[in-house]
Amino acid sequence: xxxxxxxxxxxxxxxxxxxxxxxxxxxxxxxxxxxxxxxxxxxxxxxxxxxxxxxxxxxxxxxxxxxxxxxxxxxxxxxxxxxxxxxxxxxxxxxxxxxxxxxxxxxxxxxxxxxxxxxxxxxxxxxxxxxxxxxxxxxxxxxxxxxxxxxxxxxxxxxxxxxxxxxxxxxxxxxxxxxxxxxxxxxxxxxxxxxxxxxxxxxxxxxxxxxxxxxxxxxxxxxxxxxxxxxxxxxxxxxxxxxx
Amino acid sequence: xxxxxxxxxxxxxxxxxxxxxxxxxxxxxxxxxxxxxxxxxxxxxxxxxxxxxxxxxxxxxxxxxxxxxxxxxxxxxxxxxxxxxxxxxxxxxxxxxxxxxxxxxxxxxxxxxxxxxxxxxxxxxxxxxxxxxxxxxxxxxxxxxxxxxxxxxxxxxxxxxxxxxxxxxxxxxxxxxxxxxxxxxxxxxxxxxxxxxxxxxxxxxxxxxxxxxxxxxxxxxxxxxxxxxxxxxxxxxxxxxxxx
Numbered sequence: 483x484x485x486x487x488x489x490x491x492x493x494x495x496x497x498x499x500x501x502x503x504x505x506x507x508x509x510x511x512x513x514x515x516x517x518x519x520x521x522x523x524x525x526x527x528x529x530x531x532x533x534x535x536x537x538x539x540x541x542x543x544x545x546x547x548x549x550x551x552x553x554x555x556x557x558x559x560x561x562x563x564x565x566x567x568x569x570x571x572x573x574x575x576x577x578x579x580x581x582x583x584x585x586x587x588x589x590x591x592x593x594x595x596x597x598x599x600x601x602x603x604x605x606x607x608x609x610x611x612x613x614x615x616x617x618x619x620x621x622x623x624x625x626x627x628x629x630x631x632x633x634x635x636x637x638x639x640x641x642x643x644x645x646x647x648x649x650x651x652x653x654x655x656x657x658x659x660x661x662x663x664x665x666x667x668x669x670x671x672x673x674x675x676x677x678x679x680x681x682x683x684x685x686x687x688x689x690x691x692x693x694x695x696x697x698x699x700x701x702x703x704x705x706x707x708x709x710x711x712x713x714x715x716x717x718x719x720x721x722x723x724x725x726x
Numbered sequence: 727x728x729x730x731x732x733x734x735x736x737x738x739x740x741x742x743x744x745x746x747x748x749x750x751x752x753x754x755x756x757x758x759x760x761x762x763x764x765x766x767x768x769x770x771x772x773x774x775x776x777x778x779x780x781x782x783x784x785x786x787x788x789x790x791x792x793x794x795x796x797x798x799x800x801x802x803x804x805x806x807x808x809x810x811x812x813x814x815x816x817x818x819x820x821x822x823x824x825x826x827x828x829x830x831x832x833x834x835x836x837x838x839x840x841x842x843x844x845x846x847x848x849x850x851x852x853x854x855x856x857x858x859x860x861x862x863x864x865x866x867x868x869x870x871x872x873x874x875x876x877x878x879x880x881x882x883x884x885x886x887x888x889x890x891x892x893x894x895x896x897x898x899x900x901x902x903x904x905x906x907x908x909x910x911x912x913x914x915x916x917x918x919x920x921x922x923x924x925x926x927x928x929x930x931x932x933x934x935x936x937x938x939x940x941x942x943x944x945x946x947x948x949x950x951x952x953x954x955x956x957x958x959x960x961x962x963x964x965x966x967x968x969x970x
Binding site for chain 2 (some may be wrong): 523539540544562580581583585587588590594595596598620622624628630631632633634635636637638639640641642643644645646647648649650651653654656657658659660661662663664665666667668669670671672673674675676677678679680683684685686687688689692694695698699702703710711712713715716718719720723
């Protein structure tokens with residue numbers, strides 16, 4: 483994520499002064515792409531307008547504590563971490579959270595990535611909103627409580643569906659079928675909710691109340707009690723949906 | 727689905743002779759688009775090379791019985807129905823199953839839709855494979871047992887993810903957040919598995935073993951025991967994934 487965001491900032495004309503990592507080699511990898519300096523010493527950073535922290539959630543607090551002495555605004559990029567964690571140490575504290583799933587192997591058009599902004603002053607908020615709008619067309623103000631829920635919702639919208647794709651792939655493998663068979667369906671399922679709400683386009687035996695097909699599916703899943711449980715639980719929920 | 731397939735066949739240069747429905751009005755709606763005749767009497771159909779049945783699964787058998795007297799090959803288009811249901815009545819029996827989720831509001835490029843073919847003779851199989859290849863670039867031979875599993879896998883790859891999108895939307899609504907925030911994430915999650923396998927791109931707290939975030943998520947879900955159950959069950963499965 484740091485790589486994608488740094489590249490987007492650089493491409494939008496911002497200067498990235500330094501890239502810090504405890505591993506100088508890792509810092510250099512990112513710094514090279516955005517023509518910044520790589521450093522591994524947090525104690526002697528150069529002057530800048532903003533520190534942007536993109537570290538593991540449980541390293542945010544420690545990093546903030548060490549940045550406190552610079553009197554420079556600090557933002558973190560975490561969906562699961564409240565602003566308060568920074569505010570303990572930093573007077574100008576904010577959040578700059580890109581809601582997307584990033585991977586090293588795929589390019590992402592940052593302009594389409596929703597950026598969720600929070601700040602502990604109107605001035606910093608203004609600065610972050612302006613900065614965000616230079617790299618994304620979708621900038622939202624989202625407070626810490628909302629962001630916690632958003633992060634949870636992203637688990638349901640991204641991590642869990644990907645796991646269900648994995649289950650589907652396993653079922654196909656058992657039947658000597660190629661995962662390519664399902665790829666267009668997966669894509670279209672996601673595309674459908676780009677212009678519709680999910681309950682408007684729900685399909686399948688559970689929403690039709692097609693008990694016979696569901697019984698046959700459960701029978702096919704008999705060798706795997708876990709998959710039966712997943713099938714039952716999700717079908718139960720779908721059965722109670724309001725199809726509008 | 728009938729509408730999309732009929733249009734694809736017509737566009738590929740095939741002639742659709744008649745469109746039957748017990749409701750002449752429904753027949754006419756489809757027939758109009760493909761310049762065919764609309765009929766509501768199954769007893770006096772015109773001569774043709776192939777009957778294509780696109781009815782509800784539980785009406786396939788009865789329809790096949792009534793088509794038997796024409797001595798014309800019959801295919802059904804159902805993922806969940808075995809070839810044997812047709813073979814009871816029809817000497818040239820086959821399956822022509824498009825694996826995609828269709829909706830009246832969205833155009834689908836039929837060329838990208840996987841078509842799963844089965845037939846009870848080499849001759850009919852040859853005919854169906856050729857017919858299929860005129861409307862789709864992805865033609866597969868799939869027997870009845872495989873197709874049952876494929877249909878089940880499609881529930882995991884399409885119906886269940888769509889329901890999880892619905893859950894995510896509900897969580898956002900509770901926090902007064904817009905579903906638009908999640909749409910790019912949903913799209914990218916599906917796009918990622920177009921060139922990768924799901925286990926290669928699984929993300930989130932469960933695959934990281936991030937117990938603290940999972941505890942916080944479960945706490946947020948406390949008002950809804952059902953959602954807690956879904957979260958626990960899917961996270962448990964993800965925790966056991968082989969990330970390669």
